[in-house]
Amino acid sequence: MTQPVNLVWFRQDLRIKDNPALQAAVDAGAIVPVFIKDITIHTDEQPGGAANWWLHHSLNALNNKLNGHLQVFEGDPRTILPELVSAFNAKAVFWNRCYEPAAIERDTVIKHALKEAGCVVSSFNASLLWEPMSIRKQDGGVYKVFTPYYRKGCLQATSPRYPIAAPETINFANVSSIGLAIDSLNLLPTLDWASEFYDHWQPGEEGAAAQLSEFISNAAKGYEDQRNIPSVKGTSHLSPHLHFGEISPNQVWYALNDAFNQPDNTHLDCFLSELGWREFSYYLLYHFPTLPTDNFNPQFNHFRWRDDETGFKAWSKGQTGIPIVDAGMRELWQTGYMHNRVRMIVGSFLVKNLLIDWRKGERWFWDCLLDADRASNAASWQWVAGSGADAAPYFRIFNPVLQGEKFDKQGEYVKKYCPELAKIPDKYIHKPWEAPPNIMAYAGVILGKNYPKPIVDLKASRQRALDAFADTKGK
Structure with missing residues (x-):
């Protein structure tokens, strides 16, 4: 008698250990492991370039764990999964749940359609x-x-x-491979801007x-x-x-x-x-499914953000003239990551010192972060902006100079990512515009030439933000 075939739909669970859907499918019989790159997700929710780099390598690592049996597809899971159930004569489909609003809506439709067709569908919490x-x-x-x-x-x-172990044995169904090669998903960048990622990260289980x-x-x-x-x-x-x-x-x-x-x-x-x-x-x-796009606190709907493309470009490239902000944005570009304390500093600078809409920062992080996460990214940006749940009060504005002096006392972090400032003494590393001319000459730094002058006055911009946010709170 032929053993039942079970599809395992991998999504945000690219591992073998502590994978409830995989274990349940293995317990039920032979499996066909599947990954589908969903092209129907809204453009704003598609993974950014850095995340796609990670996904490429993570899929390869998972495929190795599965002895090359991972079947990869690209398209609409609403169409592809029923087609695979038919192609492999599968009796059941197993997956671990996702919690993003679009994913919940999609999965509900798929589950209903498969059950209507007589297929057993089981979902689990794994994340x-x-x-x-x-x-x-x-x-x-x-x-x-x-x-x-x-x-x-x-x-x-x-x-x-409590976590479960990896399945002792996995019985892979004896079916033909009809999927794509992982390389054909074109997840890697065409320009090799991600080359330094390899020095910092090892994607995979x-x-x-x-x-x-x-x-x-x-x-x-x-x-x-x-x-x-x-x-x-x-x-x-x-x-x-x-x-x-x-x-x-x-x-x-x-x-x-x-x-x-x-x-x-x-x-x-x-x-x-x-x-x-x-x-x-x-x-x-x-x-609150609109968290990534709408102010959690509706009072912020009245806030007048500044349209400052020049300021945003300087911020995104790490050229603001504020050393710890620039170091953070350069770390992001070079490594696909940013230290959490610095994330708060650069976020506060964008939203409060420059008065640029938090959504622009959220989108930049979404494209540049290897750990870009729909929930964490949106919640954290709204927290920094003051518009979110349990948010920082509007009058809490990080002073990047004081933050640098407190958490990067010798300027080691700044000097690593802003090497043009390497010879600036510790006393001035977070505020080089205050250094005497002879010290700047010794350090070889000319503000406005080989390192930017501050694009905004920190004291004046802080007061501007306080006034703007206080006005919003009164509406």
Whole structure:
């Protein structure tokens, strides 16, 4: 008797370990693993160039784990999945759930169509510790502030699912390959602007496991103290691995708890709360689907953003004349990543010092970040702008000079990404415009020639922002 064929639809779960959909499909019989590049997603939601670079390598890594059996397609999953069910005479389809609004709508349509055709469809949670529909306030309402959401909602709820091992054996269905080559998806850039990514990252499940192990052995021990210092590797660097599902938050959660299971470990609590912020971002996106495009706080609909293409271009290229801002934007371009503290600094500078719409920053990050995540990107930008849930108050404007002096005291981070400032003394590295002429001459820096003059006066622009935001709050 022929064993039943089961399709496993991989999406944001490009791993073998702790993959509930894969395990359930393997338990049910022979499998055909499938990945579909969905071309029907709105242009604004298609992965950016950096994320596509990562996806290309992650798919190759997954295919290797699957012994070359991954079948890859491009098109509309609404059409392709039913066609594959027919082509392979599949009895069931398994997938892990996505939580972006467009994905929810798409998956609902597909599930209904497949069930109507007599196909069994099973979906699972593989990417969140707590699904957004499961966390509610006592009165049934939705949390809009992070701390009560995480401390009262999540930590008082059912403990996160314990991770499962990889299937002991995988029985691949004896079917012909009708898919595409991964290279034919054209995910890699035509110009080799991503060449330096290879020096910093190892996409794939093995790379994710290695990064988690390195974090536990090193930075996790002093996370609370080191996470704000951009010149040291004080954070986990797991965000792109989590986004593409090469590792699950459950694996990270329990690995950290097992490694640092001591009472009152502030480093552990601090890191786990960052995982909680990721959960909160998805929670907000699920309950407020317009989060990436609309102000969470409708008062900001009256705000008059400045149309400043020159300022935006200087910001995006790391040419603002504000060293820590420029260093952050250059790190982004060179590595596909930016330190989290610096993300807040460059975001505040764009939105508050330049008064440029947060959505423009969100779109730039979406295209340039390897870890570009629909939920986290939108929630974080709205937080910085002051328009989001649990947002920074409008009067909280990061002073990039003070931030640099506090978190990059010797200017190591700035000098790495702005090497033209390498000889500026620590006292002036974050404000070279205040350095005496003899020091600038010694450093070989001529403002306006080999390093920009500040494109905006920080004090005056801060007051301009305060006035503009105060006016908005009064409407």
